[in-house]
Amino acid sequence: VSITNIGTKTDLGDIDKELNAVAALGANTLRADISWAGLEPAQGTLDAGYLARIDHMVAGAHKRHIKPVLIVLRSPCWASAAPGAPGTCNADTVAYPPTDPATYGSIAGRLAKRYKGRLAGFEVWNEPDHANEDYFKGPDKPARYTAIVKAAYRAIKKADRSLPVVAGSLVGSN
Numbered sequence: 001v002s003i004t005n006i007g008t009k010t011d012l013g014d015i016d017k018e019l020n021a022v023a024a025l026g027a028n029t030l031r032a033d034i035s036w037a038g039l040e041p042a043q044g045t046l047d048a049g050y051l052a053r054i055d056h057m058v059a060g061a062h063k064r065h066i067k068p069v070l071i072v073l074r075s076p077c078w079a080s081a082a083p084g085a086p087g088t089c090n091a092d093t094v095a096y097p098p099t100d101p102a103t104y105g106s107i108a109g110r111l112a113k114r115y116k117g118r119l120a121g122f123e124v125w126n127e128p129d130h131a132n133e134d135y136f137k138g139p140d141k142p143a144r145y146t147a148i149v150k151a152a153y154r155a156i157k158k159a160d161r162s163l164p165v166v167a168g169s170l171v172g173s174n
Contacts, residue, residue, distance in 0.1 A: 008038040008050040023064040037074040037094045067120035095137040101151035109155030121164040
């Protein structure tokens, strides 16, 4: 079951409705998309309102005996490898991976530590093989994605050794 795009302005009641729907299905796991760009708009500074929404989702899931798999994607402008970033920031910028994989590892580790013991797993990005590049733009995708997975894995395991780390879901064999 998936709760998609918990956004910076998502109403807490809407999160509760989705959690209730997941619980009504009898599911014990859900997948929740988290926008790194929304969560950490400035390096090292987390958006308090967005973090409160994620906290609410994780706490609400826990209360319903559901464990989330967090999927963190969308590079903030300051981290993006997009041409012209960080100076030029637009809707395409977030689809590029970070210039430095360690920055993704840092946010992954922070979230793993914050929600230690309450997650089913951590998924690294989404569909890095997608041909239309909705989620992972730019050249040399296999090497760049591998670097992000390695950085995230190290940081997540440092924060929570028992948390499974999942490579991003694939669209096909692009």
